[in-house]
Amino acid sequence: MAASDRIRRFFRTEQGIGMLLVSPTALYALLLLAVPLIAIFVISFWTQTGVRDFDTAFTLANYKEALTDPLYRQLMLRSLMVSGLVTLITVVLAFPIAYFVSFGVKPEHKSLWIFLITIPFWTSYLIRVFLWKVILGYNGVLNSGLKLVGLIDEPLSFILYNVNAVIITLAHAYAPFAILPIFVALEKIDRSLLEASRDLGESRTMTFLRVTLPLAAPGVVAAVLIVFIPTIGDYVTPRLVGGPGGLMIANMIQTQFLRLNNAPLGATLAVLAMLIVAVIAVAFLLLGNRAAGGKKGARK
Amino acid sequence: MTADKPLISLQNVNKHYGDYHALRSINLDIKQGEFFSLLGPSGCGKTTLLRTIAGFEDYDTGAVMISDRDMRGVPANKRPTNMVFQSYAIFPHLSVIENVAFGLRKSKMSKTDKMLAAEAALEMVGLKGYGHRAAHALSGGQRQRVALARALVLKPKVLLLDEPLSALDRKMREQMQVELIKLQREVGITFILVTHDQEEALVMSDRIAVMFEGEIAQCDDPEILYRKPNSKRVADFIGVMNFLPATVRKEGETYLATIAGLGETEITEAQCPGGVPLQNDNGGEATVGFRPETLTLLYEGQTATHREAPAVVDEVVYYGDMTYYDVRFEGVEKPVRISMRNIFGRDVLGVGTQVRVSWSPGALVVFDQSA
Amino acid sequence: MKSLKTYAVLYLIFLYAPIFLLPLFAFNSSTIIAFPLESFTTEWFTQLLTLSEMHGALLNSLKIAVTSAVLATTLGIFAAMAVSRYSFPGQKGIMGFIMLPLVLPEIIVAVSLLIVILRMGFDTGAWSVIAGHTLICTPFAIAILQSAFAALDPSLEEAAYDLGETPASTFRLVTLPLVMPGIISALLISFTISMDEFIIAFFLTGAEPTLPVYLFSMLRFPKLLPAVMALGTILVVLSILLITIAEFFRRRGAKRTGNDTGGFL
Structure with missing residues (x-):
């Protein structure tokens, strides 16, 4: 009686109502995200024996295979390299845009700019990727354009069906993801800080380096993670524009699951990919914190 | 309702937020038709107390009675109180008239009567003809009036006002203060105002409860609060009060105070709102307080009405109609503030001038040294 | 800021390039998706109507x-x-x-x-x-x-x-x-x-x-x-x-x- 009374009273408090309200959504995420993620982890230690049958005895054989087979290792390394390069390119290209919209655009036009930047993101991903194939192809827009202008005689072949094409296409697809967090961080900077720096004798460039850039760092960190993590698992881009030499780990995961019917090995590759990404992300966060933390004092 | 029965009675109300004791044994009676203020610095619990009366906050122990009815378990929407919020809380999706008529939705009045009542309330707050404007197009002062009309149209027994003037600029605020007093007299409803502005509280209220750290430090009418604060803390919060250290001793039936820089004088028990500060039979340490306007600088040829003491001008702050002088009495490090009305043809004195200061023993308030 | 603006405009062009190409080819009569364009047609849109699986x-x-x-x-x-x-x-x-x-x-x-x-x-x-x-x-x-x-x-x-x-x-x-x-x-x-x-x-x-x-x-x-x-x-x-x-x-x-x-x- 006392216990149920206490429970009833708890659900009338701030905390109780909050818990009650968030529970449907949390429960959904628990059932459709946590449970499947745990399942995939568990299955990575099993062995496939039939179409839907598994030998549930614990084994590390999948991990051994995933880590020693040069094919898997190559795919994993390539995925990491592509993700890393795409992240670098998008963030470096995005920063000036975010800076321009935050500092160079009239306040009433800012949301329009941001809106224009985000629109392509909302259009069909599949179509966008396919269009890059059209642009970069042997008889594509770029080659025929360059030939028309007379810059080249033979079509360039190094831009489609390889890693370069994958990187260009992904850098295009993830651009808004990099711009938004940097823009938000720049917007939060109190403009009088910049005036204070100028007032204290710093030049524009030094003000940018000593004030703007450190204060925008959290946005850059967010941009890096928000681009790096999902790109490593991209399936469509390598499939459509990568050719055999541009395939990435997600393509192999799909192959294992849907073609080779080896779910445990597919699961192992998925777990490993996530694990590597998580380790890199955490290491990056720690490094970023250490670089910024020494000077910053109390963090929000 | 009989005249001596309080409309609102708070009996030993206590509230905790976790370990934090937000309201400490609050006892308070508020009469029908009073303009009552809860005054204190931010975080003193005045808003919590107001929201407790409104029914938005629960309390741990004690009782909140309105018209002799225990309000425990009665939710805000069932209480005979209405609130004017600090942010005014004007519904942005409704017009002015819809805002004012919002609380009438469930009343049994006809639609026409509801509209008439809302129009009348708008007229009362000086917004006749504003009914069909969009709420978000109003100025701060107008929002304030709509919030008042919206609450008053329901004819509550008590109107609760949570820092209603703090968002307005100075001129508007002073104008609204006068209007609120007039309005309260007109409708005769009990107003409870929460404010951190002591001047506002003094100007508007019949009675004021000064709160610190969840406790009511003193509850009196404005004049008593100003003249006879019962502690240094209250004295310091309301207006400007000078403090000087003193010793108090008893000789026969009279009490004598020796004040730093001013010398010895007789004091009465009435001058000690917190009791005569005698730690033992022989005497005790005390602090005396006096308001800047109870002191006067004596010019050439003037004589003191009561007592006088020599001093040096330390700082001069010129306000146009007034001049504040900070002066130092002989042998006292701490300056004392004196306010003087500027009279045409009389010079403002410079820093370093030797002056005589007239003071009257009857204007002193004597506090325990610690309080 | 001026050069930044030029950069921003170029960047927007890069972002929109694929999308701008879409209608060009959608209304182009050639069956090959490449330049140069041939003539205007709405044939492909009418073809969509016949794809019942779609x-x-x-x-x-x-x-x-x-x-x-x-x-x-x-x-x-x-x-x-x-x-x-x-x-x-x-x-x-x-x-x-x-x-x-x-x-x-x-x-x-x-x-x-x-x-x-x-x-x-x-x-x-x-x-x-x-x-x-x-x-x-x-x-x-x-x-x-x-x-x-x-x-x-x-x-x-x-x-x-x-x-x-x-x-x-x-x-x-x-x-x-x-x-x-x-x-x-x-x-x-x-x-x-x-x-x-x-x-x-x-x-x-x-x-x-x-x-x-x-x-x-x-x-x-x-x-x-x-x-x-x-x-x-x-x-x-x-x-x-x-x-x-x-x-x-x-x-x-x-x-x-x-x-x-x-x-x-």
Whole structure:
């Protein structure tokens, strides 16, 4: 009686109502995200024996295979390299845009700019990727354009069906993801800080380096993670524009699951990919914190 | 309702937020038709107390009675109180008239009567003809009036006002203060105002409860609060009060105070709102307080009405109609503030001038040294 | 700033280049997707009308997108209300987990759901795509709704309650109308995401493909590519239309509650 009374009273408090309200959504995420993620982890230690049958005895054989087979290792390394390069390119290209919209655009036009930047993101991903194939192809827009202008005689072949094409296409697809967090961080900077720096004798460039850039760092960190993590698992881009030499780990995961019917090995590759990404992300966060933390004092 | 029965009675109300004791044994009676203020610095619990009366906050122990009815378990929407919020809380999706008529939705009045009542309330707050404007197009002062009309149209027994003037600029605020007093007299409803502005509280209220750290430090009418604060803390919060250290001793039936820089004088028990500060039979340490306007600088040829003491001008702050002088009495490090009305043809004195200061023993308030 | 502006304009051109190319090829009479362009035609759009398989996929996608949008927005309302009004133990962790699909590669969501569904002996179908889409749309809905709820002054609800309304009628008369623009915006965004999503649908769709899955299969037939361009043009125009409407509602909501912060999401 006392216990149920206490429970009833708890659900009338701030905390109780909050818990009650968030529970449907949390429960959904628990059932459709946590449970499947745990399942995939568990299955990575099993062995496939039939179409839907598994030998549930614990084994590390999948991990051994995933880590020693040069094919898997190559795919994993390539995925990491592509993700890393795409992240670098998008963030470096995005920063000036975010800076321009935050500092160079009239306040009433800012949301329009941001809106224009985000629109392509909302259009069909599949179509966008396919269009890059059209642009970069042997008889594509770029080659025929360059030939028309007379810059080249033979079509360039190094831009489609390889890693370069994958990187260009992904850098295009993830651009808004990099711009938004940097823009938000720049917007939060109190403009009088910049005036204070100028007032204290710093030049524009030094003000940018000593004030703007450190204060925008959290946005850059967010941009890096928000681009790096999902790109490593991209399936469509390598499939459509990568050719055999541009395939990435997600393509192999799909192959294992849907073609080779080896779910445990597919699961192992998925777990490993996530694990590597998580380790890199955490290491990056720690490094970023250490670089910024020494000077910053109390963090929000 | 009989005249001596309080409309609102708070009996030993206590509230905790976790370990934090937000309201400490609050006892308070508020009469029908009073303009009552809860005054204190931010975080003193005045808003919590107001929201407790409104029914938005629960309390741990004690009782909140309105018209002799225990309000425990009665939710805000069932209480005979209405609130004017600090942010005014004007519904942005409704017009002015819809805002004012919002609380009438469930009343049994006809639609026409509801509209008439809302129009009348708008007229009362000086917004006749504003009914069909969009709420978000109003100025701060107008929002304030709509919030008042919206609450008053329901004819509550008590109107609760949570820092209603703090968002307005100075001129508007002073104008609204006068209007609120007039309005309260007109409708005769009990107003409870929460404010951190002591001047506002003094100007508007019949009675004021000064709160610190969840406790009511003193509850009196404005004049008593100003003249006879019962502690240094209250004295310091309301207006400007000078403090000087003193010793108090008893000789026969009279009490004598020796004040730093001013010398010895007789004091009465009435001058000690917190009791005569005698730690033992022989005497005790005390602090005396006096308001800047109870002191006067004596010019050439003037004589003191009561007592006088020599001093040096330390700082001069010129306000146009007034001049504040900070002066130092002989042998006292701490300056004392004196306010003087500027009279045409009389010079403002410079820093370093030797002056005589007239003071009257009857204007002193004597506090325990610690309080 | 001037050179930055030039850069920004070039960058926008880079962002929009593929989209601008779409209608060029969609209305081009050549069956090969390459320059130079031949003559204007609407043939490929009429060809779309004959692809009955595509119509099935479109219907399937619409059904999935509407259901996912409603579910995700409903779940989003609960979570957004919880975080913007109340603080509760473990809030950061719980919300972080709910928002996780925002960064999690979709293929991970897809294969992990697939494995659980198959393991439990169910067959995949529209329902499993809905389940997956609801999961990935919910974080977007929360992001939009959270700012809508945060912009809502809590004393507005207290005022309604103080004026005699019950919690339920307060929600109906004050909360709902004020966050409605946010809700509409969340619905439209979720709908758009679900309509466009490929990977999860590819893994979980079963026998009836969604529109993107069908489109993906079309890409293998060069003969069908002009029709793909036509379909893509329609999809892109519709997406931009929906997103613009969503932005319109979101901003109207922000204006009403008195704080237009500008940015999108």
